[in-house]
Amino acid sequence: MDLIDGSKLAPAGSQTDGGRSASSPDRRWLLHLVWLTAAVILAAALGVRYGTVPISNRILWHIITGQKVEPAMRTILLQMRLPRVLLAIGAGAGLAASGVAWQGVLRNPLADPYLIGVSAGGALGAGMAIAFDLQWPGGVSAVPACAFAGALLAVGVVLALAGTRQMRIERLILAGVAVGAFLSACLAVLLVWKSNRMPAVYFWMMGSLAPPRGWPDLLRAAPYLAVGWGVLLVFAGPMNVLQLGPERAHSLGIDPRRAQLALIAAATLLASTVVATCGMIGFVGLVVPHMARMLVGPDLRRTLPVATLAGALLLILADLIARLAGEIPVGVVTAFLGAPFFLFLVLRERSA
């Protein structure tokens, strides 16, 4: 039987072929990492270079080499564009990595970082801060903090409802949908009541990387993003096993509950941080993990870094487009790019 199958599907010498091609995906994976890194650097350079105010290559070079340039140019580049591009990198990477974790934990290709309450909770938190004009002493907006708290609270409620003693994926998703619907209703009531604030809330919900966001926001978000991403990297192995189902993972020596909780916590931290800082940028967390999977296959230990880079790349470019198109919300751009691609994935799946 083996002989028949072997002769039909793998030509003679398939053993040696197997030995070679087993190592070639490794090389291909590293290759993907290399070109994606290069592309991110290039895109970042473009992101700093282009915008509503034209900056010539000469000025760019002068700034890099530390020569004297016009202070206004300097401010635009270092205080506005650079943090903005770095924020795009952080947010894109965070959303994509979070998406990989969700798809691994929930074993569902439709899972995305917003599925279990992050978006609805974040929106309600931000909506309340905007509607009531909440500020920290000293006039700093409380929107990010409220969005962050709202997102974490919503996920906490979902987890409590679904029960963490024995994680049941269906319950988690259903609880997420229910809590999301409830919080959205709350937000709707709030917006009807404070209808003059509706445009501001709506604009926030579409997501943006535009100023007034700057270095303070980036520096505030960075540690959370670093911790969340680090935890995902540490748990990449268990995450990869977990996609075979909790029972199989258990029999392979993984504590599925511990791994699930760690991954969910890290993915939630990443998504909540991005939502708090940039509002709701859709489709990155849903589509980029799929793209990464198409590039390097289903091994999540490889998908995670590739998706991280691809997410950063996508969001830098999307933000560049948003900027050049007259500051439309970047969430709109990602939706324009992501929705057709997602449709393409679905149709491809069906024809396969």
Next chain:
Amino acid sequence: MTSGSSPSAAASLLSARNLAVGRGGRAVVRDIDFDLAPGELVGLIGPNGAGKSTFLATLSGVLEPVQGRVFLLDRELPGYRPRARARILTYLPQNPGEDDAFTVAQLVAIGRTPHVRPFSFGTSRSDERAIAVALERAGASAWADRPLGTLSGGQRQRVRIAMALAQEPMVLLADEPTSALDLSGQLDLMLLLADLAHQGLGVLAVLHDLNLAAQFCTRLVLFSDGRIQGDGPPAAVLSEESIARAYGVAVQIAHHPRSGAPYLLPRIALNRPSRSSRIHLVAGGGSGRRLIPKLADMGYELSVGVLDAMDSDQQLAADCRVPTLTEAPFAPISETSVRLLGDILETVDAVVVAPCPFGPGNLLNLEAIAQTSVPVYLVAPPTIAERDFSGGRATMLYEQLERNGARVLSEDELLARFQAATTRPLRESLPDEGTSASSAPSRSSVEPGHRAAERGAREGP
């Protein structure tokens, strides 16, 4: 260790003592005492919901026991660190649902998880070797580079086994490993499991196909009604009584002519209250390909047999949901089958004999019919002489049947008559053949006769 409460390490890989298993603290099965020794292939059988999967999940440590203890080698199961346990015991749940894009080699490599350092990437040389060995043992080496999505169900299952073997376990627990496979896939997988047991693994598998389980397992454990109802060699565990009690189904236990393993044949069509007329058809070798579906479609309560279990008519009858009496493949008709056929013949209104070849293997059918008083219809052509491979004995039996009033009809004539008879209930429209032509106004419109009248007619003279 107190004697009796813990197993001796040498004899048993995995054991349960006074175990009660269930989900959410409610016991589904209790008082389980179970041992799995190296080299054993144990089949866990029982009706749906009997707690087989729950038991397996408890033995693997996925579920905690409701009561009692599980020992792996010389230690209690909860005393193991997960990775240490995973190097001794592996468990294949029912629907693992791997991504189709995984290549076989990638998936089997995941089986090394308990052996590689946690949080490490890649595979070492010894891992590579273990993966190659696992693929080889599971007979999956040829597909190593193929994505899972291109494999058949049986090949996939082999890959899962290879992945489990990459853990280098001593115990393999598998939940319904054959349930989604076709016949060749099932046999293939059972052979693989038997082979692994032969190599020294202790294998425990939940199986639903009792015949498959009886053929391959060294031991069967029967779960039902919250208890272990039987534990021992297949022949000891599978009895007509135990199956009736556990499954609520009447079966006939035969024995495979070559392996001697018990073989289950469901008793169907017996003792079933009937409103329509009953016909028994003797067929085989494709001779029933028109008769079976037509008669079944007409609404007759049809039974077919005794057939070889691999006969094409057997498959056809199964497709038409017509109960059959079957014999193990290529075996002569057994005493039990003859007895069952006799039971059926007592309750039918007519017997139809299709133009099938008769040889020593199925001659007993004719002999059984010759001993009854049921109206018999012999379908010809081809004539019996053309298909008598029993050295003339079949022809003699045909002649005897004809002398006793059996009618010889072509297939079309027979179908037309039985079709006509469906307009009225068979029993009421008795044509009373064989008594007198005058009492049956239309001899030409002969319909299957009424057995009581027939008897009276025969006993009369």
